[in-house]
Amino acid sequence: xxxxxxxxxxxxxxxxxxxxxxxxxxxxxxxxxxxxxxxxxx
Numbered sequence: 001x002x003x004x005x006x007x008x009x010x011x012x013x014x015x016x017x018x019x020x021x022x023x024x025x026x027x028x029x030x031x032x033x034x035x036x037x038x039x040x041x042x
Contacts, residue, residue, distance in 0.1 A: 004042050 001011045012022050019031055027035060 001039065004039065 006014075015024065015027070015035070016022050019027060019035075021027060021031075024032060024035065
């Protein structure tokens with residue numbers, strides 16, 4: 001997220017919008033992999 005220039009708030013907003021969760025710690029393994037792949041492609 002830092003590489004994208006996202007603030008903590010922007011990251012939380014994305015997670016809430018996409019997954020309905022406010023922290024990466026609450027993501028399932030599958031969701032976490034999907035999120036990391038999304039960040040990697042940005």
